Amino acid sequence: MFWNALLLALREIRRNLLRASLTVLGIVIGVAAVITMVTLGNGATALITAQVASLGSNIVIVRPGQRMSPGQPAGWAPAFKEEDADAILDNVLAVREVAASAQRGSTVSYMTESTFTPVIGTLPNYLDVGSWKLAEGRFFHEGEQRAGRAVCVLGESVRAALFARGSPLGEKVRFRGVACEVIGVLAPKGQSALGQDQDDMLLMPLKSYQRRVAGRRSRQDVGTLLLAVREGQSTERVVREVADLMRERRGIAPNEADNFSVFDTRQISDALSSTTRVLTTLLGAVAAVSLLVGGIGIMNIMLVSVTERTREIGTRLAIGALEREVLMQFLVEAVALSSFGGLLGIALALVASFALTNLLHLPFVLDLQIMLLAFLVSAGIGVLFGFVPARRAARLDPIEALRHE
C-alpha cells in the first residue's frame, strides 16, 4: 500500500510540476530566510562577544575629556601626567596595574615603504593589561623602558604595510627622525567593535617616546590610562574611586563637570550587547515575515488546487480507492514536497550564509536548533495544507467530491 501511495504521489507531483515547484519554493524561501538571518545574527553576536573579550575583562579605562559614550570624540581637556598613574596605583587599592600611554600620529617608514600610524609610548605592562599576545619576538622590558631605548613592537597592520615579506625582527624603522629597532610583532585583534583597526599602531617604551617623539610641551603628558583591576574586585567601585581621585587632583569644583572620563569594559559590552539584541530582534522579525510569506504561498497554492484535487479524489474513490489509500497518497506527496523543499532551503541557507558571513567578515556560526525549527515549521505548513483539504475531500461521498465546484 505504501509503494502504491508513493507511486501515485510521485506521478501526481510529476503531473503538476508547477504546483509542486511553487510549494517547494514557498518552503525553500521560509527555511532559507530563517536560517540565513539567524546565522548572520549569531555571527554578529559572536564577533562582538569576541571583541569585548579581546579588551580583556576587569579593565577600567581613564581618558582626558568628557565623552557621553565610548566612541564619541573627547573635547579638549588637560592631559594626564605620569604622576596621575602613580597616584591611582597608590590610592586605589583594587587597581593591580596601570598602563599609562601617550600617542602621536607619525609616518613610519622602512626602506621604500611607509605608513601613517599612531606611535604609542607605554609601559611594559601594556601587553598584559591590554590582553595582547605576541606573534613573534618579545615585548620591551623595564630596563629598556627606564633607559629609554629605541626599540619598538609593531601592530600587525603596520607590519603588513612595511614588511610584505621577511621578518621585521632586528630591522630598523624610522619615524620623526628616530631609527627604532623592531623587537616584536603583536598577534592581530582585528577591528574593534566600533570599527577601528586595533592592529594599526606601533608601541615603544614611554620614556623613549617622551624623549624622542613627544612634542616639547607635552613631554610629561600621557593620554589613556588602562587600569587592571584585581581579581574579584568590583570595577564599578574602581570607576567611582578613580573619578573622585581625579577630580581632586585636577582641582574640579563640586559644581563642575568632570573633564575626564572613566569607564569599564562592562559598560562597553553592555552598550554593544544592547545593539546586538536589537539587531537579532530585527533579523528575527525579517525571518519570521519570510516564514509567514512562504507559508502563505504554500497555503495559497494548496487552497487554489483544492477544487481540482477534490474532483481527483472523487474520481479515485469512485473507481475503488479506499479513503485511507487516498490519504496516504496525499500525505506522502505533501511530506515528499515539504521535506525536499526543506532540505533545499537548508542547502541554500548554508551557501547564502557562508557567502554573506564571508562578505561581512563575520564568523560563521550555525545554529542547529534553528535549522531544525525552520525546517519543521515550513514543512509542517506544507504537510498541513497539503493534507487537510485532502482529508476533508476523502471523507465525502464520491459523488459529492465529484460534484465539487
Added chain:
Amino acid sequence: MSTPLISLRGVTKTYGSGQAAFQALRGVSFDIAAGEFVAVMGPSGSGKSTVMNILGCLDVPSSGEYVFEGEQVERLDRTQRALLRRHCLGFVFQGFNLLARTTALENVELPLLYRGLPLAERHAQARAALALVGLTGWEHHTPAELSGGQQQRVAIARAIVTQPTLLLADEPTGNLDSERSVEIMQLLTDLNRAHGITVLMVTHEPDMAAWASRTLRFADGLVSHDSAREAAP
C-alpha cells in the same frame, strides 16, 4: 427465477432539506438478474443519473433498500462500499471524470493499481481495454489531447478493464457519432454476452436502447415503464 443481482425496494432520494428539498427518486423498485443488458430511458431530470449513482455505490439512498448480490448495501460502511466498487462495479460517468494531465494508459490502469496488480499485468490489461474501445496508438495522450468521443472511450475502457460484475454507463454514447455509437454498443453487447457482465446503460436514443434486452423508463423519479414486466403476463 434465482435471486437477482440487483434488487431495489422503495428507494427514494431527496436532495437538500427544508424548503429547498427536492425528491429526485420517489420510491423506485426493480430487480435485475445477472447477465441482463438493460437500457434506462426517460426525460432529463427524471432521476436516471441519481439511480445509477446509487447502484454504483457512489451515493446513498435517503430511504429504501438496495441489495447487491445478496448484500444489503445500506448496511455496509464506507470502506466496504469502496471495496464493492473496486471489485464488482464499473462506472462510466456522464462527464467522463478522467484525471487531468494523465495519459489514457494511466487513467485506465488506475483501478487495477488499486486492486494491487503488478505493473506488467496492469499495462497489458489497460492496453487490451484501450484496444477494445479502438484507442490503440492513443495510450500516451492526455485527456486534453483527445476529442470528446475519445475521452468517452477512455472512460469506458477504465470501467471495463477490471471485468466488473456490473457495468453502469451514464449516457456512454452521448458524445459519439452514430458510427462510434454502434461500435460501443457492439462492445457492450460482447462484454454482456461473452463475459457475462451485467450492463445498465442510460440513453436517450431509442436506436441504442434497441441493443438492450430490457428497457426501464423513468418519469418524475419513478419507474414508469419496464419492458420485462410487460413481457411477463
